Amino acid sequence: MSLFKKKSSKPAPPPRPEEGPRPPNGRKLPTDEIPQSAPVQKPQLVFHCQQAHGSPVGIISGFSNVKELYQKISACYDFPPEDILYCTLNTHKVDMSKLLGGQIGLEDFIFAHRKGTPKEVEVIKSDESLGLTITDNGAGYAFIKRIKENSIIYNLPHIQVGDHIEKLNNINVVGRRHYEVAKMLKEIPKDSVFSIRLIEPMKSGFGNIGPKSSGAKSGKKQSYGSGKETLRFKANGKASIENEHDDRAKIGIDKINALLESFMGINDLDLATQIWELSVSKTNSMQLAEAIDDSELEEFGFTDDFIIELWGVITDARSGRIN
Template identity: 50%
Template sequence: MPLFKRGQKSTKQEALTDTEQGVDKTNNHHSNSEMPQTSPNHQARPSPADPLPGAMAQPAPGPVKQQQQLVFLCQLAHGSPTGRIAGFTNVRQLYEKISDAFDMPATEILFCTLNVYKVDMARLLGGQIGLEDFIYAHIKGSEKNGNIKSEPSLGLTITDNGAGYAFIKRIKEDSIMAKMDECLVGDHIESINGKSMIGARHFEVARAFKELPVGFSFTMVLVEPRKAFTKIQPRSAAKAAPASPLVTPGSTGNDALKGKVGSGKETLRLRAKGPAEIAPVPTEFEEKAAGKVDDLLESYMGIRDLELANELVELFKGKTDFPAFTSGVTEALGEFDFPETFVFDVWGAISDAKSGRI
């Protein structure tokens, strides 16, 4: 199984931003032509827009209430005050909002975790955020270099943050990469043998590793996340709105929405295209199927990407046969160039999850 594979925030985001309302001025232009004069004895015929005699006047429509935005609390993982984040629809926009709140470039953010400040790959922010989740942003720390001799399997699983940075999600025990002290889970892979990986997706980085000849010595530049609490940002670093007091971790500030969105078990689902939406948590079938597909992504491609796995599960729904599923995958995810054997195994795994065989 390919070792240098990779597994991404997404990821993952979608429609909470306000839009400017354009003013239509076409009805404000008055005609310069003279109005025809009517004789005193002539009774004007009522216009269709005029109310009929005796009809009750309709009240003027009131102002449309603006939908309340979801607000998420965020800290920098290495230590910072708490900021409020809102108005994002995808992962890139989320990073921009975080950068605005903490007065730093969005390109400094490597990835985010939910409800834990440590580098925990099980808590990565992908395409879904629970309405009560607390966001921790991990930013760039120190750069480090390594020299490695390529082997058939390097022992890496790769993911990406959905905004241009691929990083290490898993290192296989006893692999060549496990013996490299500089290589750690959470490290961003900045370049391979002098070729920049900034902006590359996880599968592209995994492919770059697989294309290295066996026995070939290559260099790799890694950027680790800044260590927690080693450098505390000044409290002035966060530009939380003065009217919105800081809130202690564990409360996201969405309490006012609980009665409007249901049980509180919903998530904000971020999408690469189209608006974000509040959706129920995945069903047991969806969780099992996505987990199996994520395992297949690692086995075939050396990547971990739960959001991609969820997308494949969504593509499965409504398909009655394998050819229809294959066509859907090719149309929606053609850039990945999945092998037919992989797509077949995905079809089988999701079918097994649906029928309760797993």
């Protein structure tokens, strides 16, 4: 007599549609035991980061705006997010051409520049223009992006590109937008003396120090970043992946940014991009002015002359007349 039962060749009956799947013993599974397929989750974008003055490489993800990015970086290295002045992409140097603005390439390497030495400088405003271009980090810190050669500030060695402007005549400007700080500097009377309190980025040796102009432009091949697809931060707090702008749009945005600098003393690629996008489908400067007045950009108070200048570079870029 065999100790093993002969395996039946008769196949198990298929489950009825209304009953759901059956376990091997044929018992009907309760509804709450029926296996459910897991929801499909989108892969989370992951970026590499490092402190610009030197640190181990960190891994960050799960942010949708600049403030959240700073919080992720500060949590990674265990310091307050308020310590971050700004970030550069693919270089640890104070290179203003590599500033992180409203978007990050999916393969970009992020370097965080932290607060370093504070300094206070007295300035004699001997000319109407100080020669400064101001930008901000998107989280309340305005800083110097460019210093015009042979200007008042250019001849003051203690004021450098990349310095954060903390106070003007003992008035705290932390939390103000860059155009507000630029306006305050512009309104200082000629031939008067004012004080400016600055905080320079933390440095390691001489590796981070850039030139007095717009920042170092290295001839070396960039070692990080593809520049093809970017994570763009939007005004509604969300972020989305977008392809790089076409050549004409890029030229137009750069020209708009140059006008912002010459008219207002600020540099803001994200603002220039917003203006370019508002101009889409507009056929004259009046329509552009109305679109700006109906948007959050109304607070800038652009003059009619400035709108006309904007429209000129937009139409030139659209037609391919500039490159």
